[in-house]
Amino acid sequence: MRRYSLEKFARLLENIIYSPSRNRKIELLVEYYKQTNDPDRGFAVALITNSLKLSSIRSTNLKQIIKSKVDPILFDLSYDYVGDMAETISLLWPFKKKKKLCTLSYFINFFHENSKLQVEKFLISQLDKASTTERWAIIKLFTGGLRIGVSEKNAKVSLSKFGNVNLDQIEKIWHGFSPPYVKLFSWLEKGGPIPKIDILKTFHPMMLADQIDLKNDFRKLSPDDFEAEWKWDGIRVQLIISDTETVIFSRNGDNITNSFPELRFKTNRNVVLDGELLVGGDLNPTSFNDLQQRLNRKKVSKGILQKFPAFIKLYDILFQDFKDLRSMKFSSRREILENWYNSNKQDNLDLSSIIFFENWKDLTKVRNKFLQSSNIYEGIMLKKKNSIYYNGRPKGMWYKWKRDPKSVDAVLMYAQRGHGKRSSYYSDYTFGVLDGKNLVPIGKAYSGYTNEELDKLDKFVRKNTIQKFGPVREVEKTLVFEIAFDSISKSKRHKSGLALRFPRISKIRWDKSPEEIEDLKRIKDFYKLS
């Protein structure tokens, strides 16, 4: 057993939650990898990114245990005060003598190899030897959900810093490994060739598009360099079709194959494809709202399958028979895609078509015509003919030219402090519209303003505060925002009954008075959501 491994992990977690800055969190992780051996450091990455969950012990079990050890009324009062079960238990657990804990990997293996009862016993024996912070970390691990503010992306950045390799290289192979990532760490530490992964079982990070800047980009870009495609209003997916199976990943790499039992394909060659998942009969897409009926369902009923049949429109191809096509240019990939599609035609699979156009004016006409008459398009995609398939969002390669945003005038109701660089600024805004005579919040925005505007907004919030709730301030309802958003739908989660998609501040209307803001009923009527 290595010395003090669990202790080190607990300290790491504590330091991370106390670090508001993303860079600092990454530094802490890199430091930890340097000082920790396999497989502990790999397990740590898995736990932090939620790729490994140990949530078999319910916090109610732990509650019973602690209540047999301390006065139950004092426990309840303490829990009321602290508000977090793991933390309350860690603070109240009767302190014995601090002794050495087992390693992180011993802990995880013990968890996987033993019955619940044995795990519980073991857990208690460790809690008796632990310090307060260690107890907190152990309980957090076992009750699931560390929530310490490290995203998977940040974990990858920390690994790239640790190994002094490109983030891009890590992104490309990341999904091919599973905890405790021993091969990955060994490569990062010792160098050598990039480790191989199983292409047909692995999610490959997807290429994303930049928002087009209407004022500047069109002047600079030559229409001859670009292909145009529809941007369908569905969900972007990666589709892997091999001799043995079909796998569908969402754009975040979640495996969503089981939600779509009708999407099982055959192929004459193994392929990894990029496309849009849509619903509708005969390959005719219906609205995004219909698609939502199919998302996040574990079981799919026959009725739903019939009413909202799914299909995929193909955009691109990444691999064919283990050949990596991502370094080829778009136009060549498109040719390979079309060839494959033509020799593998089948139900529920379509090729997204290319839009022919001569010049930007031409394309604008097409866009206006189709986007006005139908809501199945989210906009138009412009793809540089010679663009290779990058991970993430490279500059100047792909552009999305979305439908014009909708907008609403709303009034600022609450403001909250931001994070990191913005931590001394009130930068997150909740805004509302009229519901009869009252105001009702309809969304939250924290983008769309310049730094100078943020300064002014921050001053406004401080001067016009009427109440404080922790980091949130309620302000005088006088400042009007023009809020832009991509779409609007009904929602049971919000008091207003509406949810905005991608709300952002498009203008700060210092000139407008709050009497001029929108009314909830009118919004519902206008978007036919009543």
Next chain:
Amino acid sequence: MHLLDYRLNIVPINVFIDPQYPVEKAIITHAHADHAKPGHKKVLGTKETLEIMKLRYGKTCAGEFQYINYGQKIQIDDVSITLYPAGHIIGSSQVLLEYKNHKIVVTGDYKTKKDTTATSFELVKCNTLVTEATFGLPIFKHPDPNKEVRKILDSIKINNDKDHLIGVYALGKAQRLIKLFRENGFDETIFIHGALNKICNYYEDKGINLGKLKMLTKDSFDIEPKIILAPPSALKDRWSRRFKKKIISQASGWMNIKQRVKQSLIEIPLVISDHADWNELTKTISNCGAENIWVTHGREEGLVHWCTRKGLNAKPLSIKGRDEEI
């Protein structure tokens, strides 16, 4: 007739302890703003408490000032009053009331742990104890403060390009923390926010040596990285923006709750308090010999429950406007 009512009025002589509104006669346990209010006709307290009141509110903040020493008995009609050290901050006191063979002690804010900037707490035997309960839950067990300040001293070695901004209350906590830094071997200049200056000077005048201090002025922001003490409110305000590379810390008994630390964006929490923690509270209750315990100023419920389980006669004494730690 009661000797003391829920407002801490000594009924037979109509003298209030730490009254929230102007009264004829008041005993002030210590100079923190939620205990020492201006506007009373006559105030009675230790020299330090009343001097700091004058320093903060002006020489005319009360009609008449009567200093008394620790242990010096004052007789008003049938009631005798004696102040004992509370160990909370400079000049802080507990109040012993004696009336017809009954002894009541009002602890005020107190701690029993070592603090070289305040006279040490003295246990006073009594029949009734009116105890504070700021940290009246068993989750509060304050660690060794020397260990806590070493977190900063370790951090300035590693993060030697950053300012360390520490949030502290201007009276008591600031000076105790400075003293703790000195006792742990840090003898370089410590920088202080303007709001701390007056009180630090006062402590120096009283012979408490705080070492090299410098008040931050407009032109001293850009000099070498440093330890800076400031009121907690300043850390969250625009004032702190001028420090480009900084680590935020705060010294308070609440800092043992991780969620709270995270929410306040504190990077180095220092669990240092001038209030009694759970162990100190329960020990004092057990040792003072009182059979009646009135609990006030904080999380009363837990402490009342504990007392009741011990067979003591306990009840909460509700006083508005006092919750957070000072």
